Amino acid sequence: MQEENDVMRNDDEQEIDLLELARKLWDSRKTILKWGAVGAVVGLVVAFSIPKEYTTTIKLAPEMSDNKAGSGGLGALAAMAGVNLGGSSGADAVYPQLYPDVVGSVPFVISLFDVPVTDADGARHTTVRAFIEEDTSAPWWSAVMALPGKAIGGVMSLLRSDDNAQGDGAVNPFKLTPEENAVVSALATRIGADVDTKTSVISLSVTMQDPMVSAMLADTVAARLKTYVTDYRTEKARRDMEYAQRINDEAKQDYYDAQQKYAEYMDRNQGLVTRAAQTESERLQNEASLAFSLYNQTAQQLQIARAKVQQTTPVYTVVQPATVPLRPSKPSKMLILVGFIFLAAVAASAWILFGRDLVDGFRKKA
Structure with a gap:
């Protein structure tokens, strides 16, 4: 109680x-x-x-591949040449979940430095790197806080020898200068990629301080990403096709040479009925036939390799294209x-x- x-x-x-x-x-x-x-x-x-920031978003739907499906036509073509393609293809190392890492990688960001862009008014034509360095502003307190670092950097640049400067102006991804590293970091934070695990829809977003630059760069990022993935997935098939093309060219030349030898021999030995002449004629004819058979097989293998390149080339459907944003996102x-x-x-x-x-x-x- x-x-x-x-x-x-x-x-x-x-x-x-x-x-x-x-x-x-x-x-x-x-x-x-x-x-x-x-x-x-x-x-x-x-x-x-x-400062105002404008964001452009592009949505891509990748092709859903099925290893079992699609092998019928190519398998039938391969069977004609006696080639067994197997029931499944190799594993893909660059799957959609890795696209954000690809977009944010240093080589990919550096490849965007020289992309030409135009501001919203259409009065200034520049590159992405120049826009980041010259036309991208920061709040006034950021500039005030960065003054000591800029002063120290200016003194260090004066004391630094000119031997480390690159003469051709090319960007070396292996060894970036402080200025290049700052541009890479700033640009990487403005480019984003997101993948919906349920629908596999890829969302690419680019945020810049100019709406036109944002839309143009987003369109370029989408095109570069599709090119990167396409080159990766078709690299093995393209190498096989180049090898098949080289073998086919050699077989074609051997066939033409054997055919030419047989024709020249027949022209020189018209009217001869000796056993030796007939034997030589049959031998040259058999060599020409064998060369034609090899040439025919390599031609079929070349067609299979070309079909393989086409089959492994990914197809992306643009669900939402790049449009110039009308309102700032931030x-x-x-x-x-x-x-x-x-x-x-x-x-x-x-x-x-x-x-x-x-x-x-x-x-x-x-």
Whole structure:
């Protein structure tokens, strides 16, 4: 019974404390409103200081391959040449889940440096690297915070010898300069790829400070990614086709040479009925026939190799093409404003409830 009374007394004291805190906040509501107004002003300054960013998104649907399906036509063609393709193809090492890593890799990003782009007004024609270095701005506080680093970097660049400079201006992915590494990092953060594991739809997004540049670069990223995957998947088949083409050319030349020898011999030995002449004629004719048979087989194998290249070439359906964004995706001014007002109100409440009493206590002790 005594314990229940103690519990009820503690609950009453806690309720009284909460009411006291609420009363204290209500009495200081003008202070909270002042702090909220200051937070609103700061939020507006921050929101309008952040440059606008435009995002372009492209959605691609890759071809769903089936190892069992599609082998009928090619298998029938291979059977004519006595070639067994087997029931399944090799494993694909670059599957869609690795596309984000491919897009964010250093060689892929460097390949976008020289992509020509045009701003929204159409007045400036530049490259992606020049746009990142010259036309991409940052908030004013970022520039202020970067001043010491720029000063130190300027001094180091003056002390650095010119022997390390590249004469031809080419970018070496193995050894990037600080400036090139900064551009790679900035561009990699602006390019994104996402794969839906359920539908396998690939979403490519590019965020830039110009809507036209964003759309043009997104279209280029999609084209480069499709080219990269196509080159990878068809590399083995293309090598086999090149080898089959070389063998076919050699067999064709051997057949033409054997046919020419047989024709020249027959022209020189017209009217001869000796056994030796007939034997030589049959031998040359058999060599020409054998050469033609080899030439025919290599031609069939060449057609199979060409069909294999076509079969392994992936097909992508553009579900959502690149379009020039009309509205900026960032920053969200309303969200920033509400966030700063909320933080200011929380800070004011903490000051009223705890901070003011602590400062008064320190003053009294002092």
